[in-house]
Amino acid sequence: MAEKPVLPMSKRDLLSLIGSTAGATAMYMAMTSLGQAQASPFKGPLKLDGDAKGASVLILGAGVAGMVAALELSRAGYKVQVLEYNDRVGGRSWTLRGGDTFTELGGQAQTCTFSPGNYINPGPWRIPWHHHGLVHYCNELGVALEPFTQLNYNAYLHSTKAFGGKPQRYGPLQADYYGHVSELLAKAVNKNALTEDVTSEDSAILLESLRSWGALDKNMRYVKGNATSDRRGWAKQPGGGLTAEPVPSEPMTLDTVLKSGLWRGIGGNLTYDHQYSIFQPVGGMDSVAKGFERAVGQLVRLNSKVTAIQQDEKGVTVSYDDTKSGAHLQAKADYCLCTIPLSILSQIESNVGDALNAAIHAVPYMPSIKVGLEFKRRFWEQDEQIYGGITSTDLPISQISYPSSNYGSKGPGVLLSAYTMGAYAYEFTSLAPAERVARTLEWGSQIHPQYKDEFLNGISVGWHRVPWTLGCFGIWTAETRAEHYKNLCQLDGRILLAGEHASYLGGWQEGGITSSLDAISRLHQRVMAG
């Protein structure tokens, strides 16, 4: 067994292995880096100078886009009312904890039974440092932030098709990957294979940089020894006393590293959106929603389902139903800022212009599912020394995220035990909630065998079953952006759209916030111009 090559395969098999090892997480990473993510345009606190002269704005949706508009417009002297479908503010800025009930489309209700202090964020769950707008409002609104551990060298890279399905620690895999690549490149330099690309002076610098980056020895080799163990970890750690002497570990071969496909899990952590510092609100993402609620919650009417949006030369009239009483009601204002997801808005009667109407109908919504499981104890910390971070896997669960706070606590802990997109998200969502939890438990136990003994309960959110979004976030392509994006963001008569769907930061709260600030700045200019 041992002398056989690891995973003998054709090139075709290899490529499909890489694709499936990469999994939905990598698909998401590729999507965010290729099609969506851009740096935040936030330029500092908004200044809406001048007299609004009592102009009124009706805001549809009390997610972060709607709430930031309510905050800034009311400060600038506008009369503001917000209509919200849910019985809470925040939209996708949302946390599920013990006692919460979530009823999905189709009527299946789940009640979360997590212990006090435990939670999952079904929607956004991390805040990169460069999401300046969101960080600004967290600071302003008293929303405490703490570090979110994205990358943990002691978490796992896992593939069902490599290492016999045994999870590998991130640190050694990365060290061996970097080390072997450094050695190969050094060989190429020393064989003068790069003379067309690198001057002889730069070659010398490159060699030294490769020695540094890859932990190469004096012969430019990546070999077992103190230098490489200082990267990948030791077979026996250095300690104190008579048993202090460390024992170096044996690096994996280049062939093993490459054919495992696990290197594919490294790239995502290099992306701008996943670089430190990354934050999470203490206690759950809905702390953001609660921060806005403290500031402008009195402007929000909950349980209000918008049914029609009509404008004329005098103003905007929005028809809505009170979802508790069933009453048909109307609200009027001079202008309307609509932050309703396009998946919903495309089904609401309105008389916006043709270009905006076409844009509203052009954006499909991403499938995504998250499953949170609660366990009797933090076995990942106690047994495996994993404190925060993410394990990635080609199993349909795609990833396991370990809590980034309360390390060392003795009581029950919650893992984000599945967060997946692509085909798996559709297939997950079509399962009954109890079955999603059961499957997540089964798959996760391939990585953490403690799962079944330690399991307490679980809850899932398949975003296409969320009654107020019909999906996770808007999907733009280069083609739809070129044809529709500007039309989506333009003021149409008296109606203006905002939300993550009106941004280049799809799926991020920063997209909602910056699109909203941009929209109300233009609205204010229009009002000032009379």
Added chain:
Amino acid sequence: MKIQHLTLTVAATIALGAMAASALAQSAARPAANPGDADGAFVVPYKFSEPDGEKLYRRVCAGCHMPDAKGAVGAGFYPALTKNPKLAAGGYPVYVVMKGLNGMPAIGGMMSDQQVADVVNYVRTHFGNKYKDAVTAADVKAAR
């Protein structure tokens, strides 16, 4: 049996720490288990592997249109596919599956031509729909 074996080997990984990673790499030639379900679900993350219309409907479409195809209503809605006159011309559901509609993604992009034809034909002959003129993979290919 398999799970028990996994339990033992992972426990060994934990006990041995960093040394285990290189040791296990040397014995990693075992063929990997197929992760998918028997009906084609959960096979690969970027396309659907369900082999017929019923399985595709049950494992994919039902996520939104519901297992009974009656749709659902919240702030928005998923249309019922039951007794749906919009299915009378086979080209329309083919177009919607291939191109998407409003918030619905162009889900046919993750299916073969035959899979799209199969799931459209399944829906057009179930849930109170009785349209006998089957669409073909060639029809789907033309719409792609």
